[in-house]
Amino acid sequence: MGDVMHEPDPSPDAVPPDPELTAAAQDGDEARLLDAVRDWVERHVPGEWLRAARDGDLNRLHEIRTPEQYREWYPVLGRSGLVVPSWPVEYGGLGVGDTLARVVQAELAACRLTVLNVVGIALAAPTLMEWGTPEQCRRLLPRIADNTDTWCQLFSEPGAGSDLAGLSTRAVPVANGWRVTGQKIWSSFAHEAQMGILLARTDPDVPKHQGITAFALPMDQEGVLVRPLRKINGEAEFNEVFLDAALVSDENRIGEPGQGWPVARTVLAHERRMLSGAGSGVRERTSGSSVERLLELACREQDGRRPIDDPLVADTVAQLVVENTVLRVTNKRNRALGGRATDPGLIKIMSSEHNQRLQQAFLRLLGERGLAQEPGDAEAERIVFGYLRSRGDTIGGGTSEVHRNNLAERTLGLPKDPFSDNKLPWRDIQRGA
Incomplete structure (x- = not known):
């Protein structure tokens, strides 16, 4: 193997191609920016996708917009600056503050324009901004924003x-x-x-x-x-x-x-925030459907009655709505205070365990449709898939057990394990059986 490194082609110009978006972002007026975002969406998002998304018809949206089609179209969105509105323009963003960035993100969410390349955007990019050189940021970040490099x-x-x-x-x-x-x-x-x-x-x-x-x-x-x-x-x-x-x-x-260890801690902190659930800004859930969809399914009439009329179902749904609201408000408060309000590890524990309970509630409401899925029942397939995927939520991004141990030691001040090899040279640490 040769030793020649092949650098990637330069990223397309990171400046948003739409002058109205650029001007509205620089102006800083929320109403003007929202109008510009909506205008951009109307002109660039395929109309059939947009109608299904705004109607809340997810089954229809998944039929007409395959993951492959969305990935193929996505660079149009990525090069607009809308995916990462708070990033500097030279790195592929719009250069707006957090308040305006949330306005943009809320409009994209309403149109079901989900973020791809979450590891790049949520973990690698903020770490590069903190630890990388300006040259690294100019070279690598625009290619993350437009999904050229996942x-x-x-x-x-x-x-x-x-x-x-x-x-x-x-x-x-x-x-x-x-x-x-x-x-x-x-x-x-x-x-x-x-x-x-x-x-x-x-x-x-x-x-x-x-x-x-x-x-x-x-x-x-x-x-x-x-x-x-x-x-x-x-x-x-x-x-x-x-x-x-x-x-x-x-x-x-x-x-x-x-x-590398301080760099790693930065990455892991951003990972905990990414996995902190409702209101976190990147991934509302690691898997499955939302609590709003659960409420919709519970209120849907089936054979002349609604599942939510059962007091046990109503109690479960109410508990999950309360948990989701607590997560959303806690994440909002944490963002407002720069991540200092609540340890992200604590939120990650609650978020992952809440999502498992949420997806299990979906499966119970689905009943026999989940056990014997009929061909073409996209809703049942999605619910079963989300339930199975959620089983890994308490493992990925650090297990709940590890996070609880960290919280015990770092937040509550409980004693650490009596044995530690932290001061030994790595070469002298015993590994294996």
């Missing part, structure tokens, strides 16, 4: 999950960058990603937290093998990734050598 997270390993700092993937310096060898696992979307945010050990002679470096790794190269892992719902979103002397240029190093 991203994955290359953190966990077969022997380093809960103890992430114990990772053993090595990055060795060479003349034109670094050679990376090791194995990663549970990497969402790695099978379709062009880039990965990678943690690798660059100094085995210092304590484990100090010898890690972060990189932006090109995935489409020799030395990177991605193997999908099929889940209970038949989906293959997770992957294991084998790295065999894969090359990453020093220009793609994020932060200084040995600074």
